[in-house]
Amino acid sequence: GQQLNQSPQSMFIQEGEDVSMNCTSSSIFNTWLWYKQDPGEGPVLLIALYKAGELTSNGRLTAQFGITRKDSFLNISASIPSDVGIYFCAGQLRGSQGNLIFGKGTKLSVKP
């Protein structure tokens, strides 16, 4: 089936550092979404991207929809301890209605 390759799988960083993670695919997507999951909870939507090249910010988070429509990245600036969690990218394939494909996640650990 369709796959999203998300990297890195995990990150251990110091508080205050910037973080970058990305997702790539061989398929073309018409929507990219980034979610964060805290322990014991469901994923929560952080940022949604709808146009190739779109760059969107949400506080310290910035995400971009790749020009080729096959990739996306998420940056977190000046990380804080509450950024800890698992971050997922998700994409909706062109021509698909409703169904999202999820990456395997990036587990972020922040050392105070």
Added chain:
Amino acid sequence: DAGVIQSPRHEVTEMGQEVTLRCKPISGHDYLFWYRQTMMRGLELLIYFNNNVPIDDSGMPEDRFSAKMPNASFSTLKIQPSEPRDSAVYFCASTWAGDGYTFGSGTRLTVV
């Protein structure tokens, strides 16, 4: 809105027993999704509904799994008989017009 509501939050059952997971989507949302999350396989789509009609159930592992959506405000995922390999966190999510899912808090199922 209270968000997507799932019950129970935790379920421990013996192998061979029937398990029923419940979901109440956000009012007005026309898509409902059932996902399973494990460490090994990440988030896997099991089935999704549009306007209460099952659209794609190709992710349902086998005949032991069944899902229903009798009305716009309720869905169930049933496993009968349950097996230890069914142990996972099961998420329900809903959305309007396939745009940016909202997830429930999940049901952690343990089959012993």
